[in-house]
Amino acid sequence: MNVWIQLLDTAGALLVLIGAAISLLGVIGMLRLPDVLSRSHAATKPQTLGMLLVLAGVALRLRTGMDLATLALIAFFQMLTGPVASHLVARSAYRTGQVDHGELLFDELDEQLTDGK
Amino acid sequence: MSRFPRFSFRDKDLPPLSCRVGRRGRVLDLPLIAWLTLIWVLLWSTFNLANIITGVIVAAAVCLAFPLPPVDLGLRLHPWGILRLAGYLLYDMYTSGVKVTRQIFAGMPHRAAVIGVPLRCRSDLMLAAVAVAVSNVPGGSVIEMRRATATVFLHVLDADRPEELEAARRQVWRLEELTVRAFGTADEIARVAEPPPPPQLTAGRPAP
């Protein structure tokens, strides 16, 4: 078999491994960070970067047109629907008072909401 | 109304790239049908004629059963802009991911803050696209979006240093410019080409 194709396979496997490691780092961040909004920062990482790397690795190993299109569609929809959930979680965390306002350094949204009343 | 579909290059009353079918004159959006057909074919994961035909039929049936209001969203696709946006998003994901990882393992308590970044674009679709782009990077989580003043409110980690705050604002403005250049109409692009608005009075306020 051709050496280059083998190298492509190995590069794909390496990308999958890097993506899995980044997902693990993000999950460790979700365990270590103190409050909901900080955790949502760490949660973005496995959702976008880790998953994109894994999908790119799979695409490098499979290499057929239909599979590439499906993988691109998976990545597209994941990046389209992830922010909806994270924004709603952040918004309702802020609005239901689960954010410790004393911990924040300053808060420009709070000033606007209080002024708007 | 005729029984045959009328396409928009014949009928000037219709919005572009659409056709009117049936006696009641339902308007079908052709790019939407193409997109739904593509998803249908990819779900079956084989590319043949039968899949395409059933996909078109199912997409048209869905569009007729659940009609959308015929509004112009203001979505224009610029291929070069989309490529630049994708490249910058990947780069930004990498750098912000490194930054967030460093903050995770730093162990020292950081002070977070909520900042408001005024945007320059005004249309709803562009605001939503900018919010999606900003929340896809690990450094920013969008808490609130104000449509009237086009301001996006972000939660940023590591707000102790003013240069980090300035970097976060510049990052949002850069993403906004690239997003509008990828998807926006001409006047939105012209609006984005101006320099960013001056910082608000509360920006960079010292710690209490």
Place this chain on the structure above:
Amino acid sequence: MSVFEQIDRVLLTAAIVLVLAAGLLLLVRIWRGPSMLDRAISLDVIAALIIAGLGAKSAVALDSFYFPIMLVLAFLGFTGSVGIARFIAVRDRPQAVTVIAPSPAAPPGAGGRSGDDAGSGSDAGSGPTKEDPK
């Protein structure tokens, strides 16, 4: 040539082990998570991890059998946490944060406002701001 395949197998097995470890750690967060919103975020991440794990598995087996499942997860993985954030999180509030100490960063109106929101039941979306454009 078989050396390459051995390397591939080792790398992909390590990737699957890492994804499994991430899922187990995330179960700890779901079990411990002080509020329902933490669990909602964890639910999102678990959907992403399932997609990544299925991707790693199909990279090992070199087939595309699981791709429609990944596609459906990418479509619908966010609905659960949206439901939690919209309807359940308003009822379930952790006890420690309900007493907001007045601080210079939070004017006295802040505590009262969040209390108002909690009082109005599941109506977290209606505030003094307009609806968000999504």
